[in-house]
Amino acid sequence: MAAVTRPVREAVALVVRHPPDPGRVLAVLRPPDDPELPDVWGLPAGRRRPAESWADAARRAAREKLGVSLELGRELARGTAERPAYTLAMRLFEGTITDGNPQVPQPYPEVTQYHAWRWPSPGLLAPAADLGSVCCRLFLETAAREG
Numbered sequence: 001m002a003a004v005t006r007p008v009r010e011a012v013a014l015v016v017r018h019p020p021d022p023g024r025v026l027a028v029l030r031p032p033d034d035p036e037l038p039d040v041w042g043l044p045a046g047r048r049r050p051a052e053s054w055a056d057a058a059r060r061a062a063r064e065k066l067g068v069s070l071e072l073g074r075e076l077a078r079g080t081a082e083r084p085a086y087t088l089a090m091r092l093f094e095g096t097i098t099d100g101n102p103q104v105p106q107p108y109p110e111v112t113q114y115h116a117w118r119w120p121s122p123g124l125l126a127p128a129a130d131l132g133s134v135c136c137r138l139f140l141e142t143a144a145r146e147g
Contacts, residue, residue, distance in 0.1 A: 011135075012045060013093070016070070027125060043125065045135050067106050070095040075092065077092045
């Protein structure tokens with residue numbers, strides 16, 4: 001009997017540090033109707049489209065979800081998680097805002113829009129990581145390693 005392969009959904013997430021205080025990161029509040037993590041604070045993220053580079057996906061997510069232009073930095077981590085209907089494969093990138101100020105929501109109804117944003121300490125992301133947020137888990141693991 002052949003093994004059933006699950007679809008893979010590729011996504012990017014962004015770690016944007018607060019310029020005056022790099023110990024704080026840009027966090028976003030997911031909407032109450034989000035199918036996986038409703039009303040949870042996390043990192044900005046978005047799906048990678050077919051034939052789109054990882055870097056282009058990250059810059060597009062910043063534009064469509066936050067209304068900002070982003071200079072992409074290094075890739076911090078990669079990880080996966082099993083969701084009910086697919087496997088999520090995520091890459092976590094650092095980024096620096098080069099133009100604009102974050103504003104949510106944005107006028108792109110085809111993507112998840114956030115309800116609020118802020119510059120908290122990373123501890124705000126722990127509940128999302130505990131609930132299965134791949135980007136928050138990857139960020140907290142990376143932060144602990146880099147200390």
